[in-house]
Amino acid sequence: MTYCVGLLLNEGMVLLSDTRTNAGFDNIAIYKKMFVFEDPGERVVAILTAGSLSVTQTTIARVKEAMHDPDATEETSILKAPTMLNVAEIIGNMLARVRLDIDEKLSAMKQSASASLIVAGQRKGGEMRMFLIYPEGNFIEATEDTPFLQIGEHKYGKPILDRVVKPETSLADAQKAVLLSMDSTLRSNLSVGMPLDLAVIERDACRISSRRRIEAGDDNFRAMSEAWSRALREGFTQIRI
Amino acid sequence: MTYCVGLLLNEGMVLLSDTRTNAGFDNIAIYKKMFVFEDPGERVVAILTAGSLSVTQTTIARVKEAMHDPDATEETSILKAPTMLNVAEIIGNMLARVRLDIDEKLSAMKQSASASLIVAGQRKGGEMRMFLIYPEGNFIEATEDTPFLQIGEHKYGKPILDRVVKPETSLADAQKAVLLSMDSTLRSNLSVGMPLDLAVIERDACRISSRRRIEAGDDNFRAMSEAWSRALREGFTQIRI
Numbered sequence: 001m002t003y004c005v006g007l008l009l010n011e012g013m014v015l016l017s018d019t020r021t022n023a024g025f026d027n028i029a030i031y032k033k034m035f036v037f038e039d040p041g042e043r044v045v046a047i048l049t050a051g052s053l054s055v056t057q058t059t060i061a062r063v064k065e066a067m068h069d070p071d072a073t074e075e076t077s078i079l080k081a082p083t084m085l086n087v088a089e090i091i092g093n094m095l096a097r098v099r100l101d102i103d104e105k106l107s108a109m110k111q112s113a114s115a116s117l118i119v120a121g122q123r124k125g126g127e128m129r130m131f132l133i134y135p136e137g138n139f140i141e142a143t144e145d146t147p148f149l150q151i152g153e154h155k156y157g158k159p160i161l162d163r164v165v166k167p168e169t170s171l172a173d174a175q176k177a178v179l180l181s182m183d184s185t186l187r188s189n190l191s192v193g194m195p196l197d198l199a200v201i202e203r204d205a206c207r208i209s210s211r212r213r214i215e216a217g218d219d220n221f222r223a224m225s226e227a228w229s230r231a232l233r234e235g236f237t238q239i240r241i
Numbered sequence: 242m243t244y245c246v247g248l249l250l251n252e253g254m255v256l257l258s259d260t261r262t263n264a265g266f267d268n269i270a271i272y273k274k275m276f277v278f279e280d281p282g283e284r285v286v287a288i289l290t291a292g293s294l295s296v297t298q299t300t301i302a303r304v305k306e307a308m309h310d311p312d313a314t315e316e317t318s319i320l321k322a323p324t325m326l327n328v329a330e331i332i333g334n335m336l337a338r339v340r341l342d343i344d345e346k347l348s349a350m351k352q353s354a355s356a357s358l359i360v361a362g363q364r365k366g367g368e369m370r371m372f373l374i375y376p377e378g379n380f381i382e383a384t385e386d387t388p389f390l391q392i393g394e395h396k397y398g399k400p401i402l403d404r405v406v407k408p409e410t411s412l413a414d415a416q417k418a419v420l421l422s423m424d425s426t427l428r429s430n431l432s433v434g435m436p437l438d439l440a441v442i443e444r445d446a447c448r449i450s451s452r453r454r455i456e457a458g459d460d461n462f463r464a465m466s467e468a469w470s471r472a473l474r475e476g477f478t479q480i481r482i
Contacts, residue, residue: 155396155397155429156396156397156399156400158397158429159397159400159425159428159429160473160477162428162429163470163473163474163477164473164474164477172482173477175482176477176480176482177477179482180477180480184400187400187403188396188399188400188403220482224480224481224482227479227480227481228476228480229404231472231473231475231476231477231479231480232401232404232405232472232473232476233404233405234472234476235469235472235473235475235476236401236404236405236414236417236418236421236472238468238472239417239421239465239468239469239472240465240468241413241416241417241420241461241465
């Protein structure tokens with residue numbers, strides 16, 4: 001399982017992913033689920049992945065291959081595509097093809113494989129945009145009304161986002177919100193696990209503004225998690241029914 | 242969809258259910274999902290239901306029929322069964338049979354129906370016990386380590402329970418906890434809806450100690466919900482990362 005979340009705010013975009021991958025309970029590994037492609041100052045594209053590792057790895061590998069192909073065109077490379085919508089289409093089509101390929105291989109075993117992605121980015125002169133790409137390659141987009149997108153184990157961490165995230169939320173508060181959202185998910189689902197990857201893309205920077213890996217023993221994360229538990233318990237104590 | 246939750250505490254048991262039933266988004270109705278059977282002072286059994294209404298209604302109807310049958314025996318009536326474990330077995334078997342019947346009817350349409358139940362109760366001289374009955378009729382039981390059971394849309398409301406519910410939680414705090422757990426669920430899933438049914442069974446009373454329907458406009462519930470939102474936002478504001 002996985003939990004990835006992206007916020008699209010007036011000041012920029014904030015992305016967070018976990019890194020736990022499991023094939024059964026006895027086969028657990030760490031794989032990053034956040035991939036960043038930049039032409040700094042010109043264009044930035046970040047991809048978060050959830051679902052079958054064979055689908056997501058192959059999709060990312062093909063996206064990279066197409067990008068580095070000397071014959072890459074506006075139709076095939078996410079660094080050349082004229083708009084972020086085109087970027088989402090290229091990645092969506094890639095995902096759909098890979099999924100169909102792998103599904104065909106698995107069909108003999110009556111199994112299937114699936115994956116979904118969050119694609120966030122901005123090109124110079126364009127708007128920041130963020131998409132959730134479904135396994136079939138179609139997608140939806142974050143908007144002012146719904147300024148966040150989640151993939152994977154999304155339910156435990158949604159109430160906090162519903163309550164505090166708005167387009168005008170600051171980037172500092174946004175980082176706090178996604179980390180607390182992840183904290184609730186980590187507590188409730190063992191198949192979501194540390195370390196975490198956190199990235200911030202400031203508006204119009206067209207590059208990754210900051211990126212950080214938060215390891216299992218991270219003191220700041222633990223302190224924040226404990227402070228939030230205390231705040232919840234104190235809030236609970238003060239409420240009268 | 243549905244959300245029902247039961248807490249098994251040292252001082253007693255607290256049960257909460259919503260009432261929304263839907264067959265598609267354009268067919269929404271109110272049905273109670275909490276059923277109480279008492280021989281006051283001797284025995285109390287409460288059943289919470291989630292899943293296909295045709296399965297749960299038929300199961301409850303057959304449980305009642307068996308109870309009122311003049312030939313009812315210890316093997317068939319939940320008011321005569323010697324232990325709460327036997328009560329859970331009777332209800333579990335009933336649920337499994339009804340589900341199989343209805344599944345057979347639906348198989349021609351390539352559809353299936355399913356349901357799960359929480360069964361909580363105590364007989365004079367016995368312990369309070371609480372079971373989660375799966376669609377197949379097998380069950381698990383609440384324990385000291387895991388003093389709560391949930392059916393239906395359980396994820397949104399689990400983080401608060403994980404943080405505040407312990408066997409030594411008071412019945413007043415327990416009611417607050419289940420109502421806040423429901424509040425998070427109501428906010429995030431439209432197919433869970435007011436009014437709510439809340440019941441408390443005090444230890445060794447062997448009867449329903451209090452029972453309350455909370456209607457959509459309930460002032461206390463709204464005040465509690467707003468106080469909780471405020472507490473969360475204030476807690477959020479105070480945390481530094």
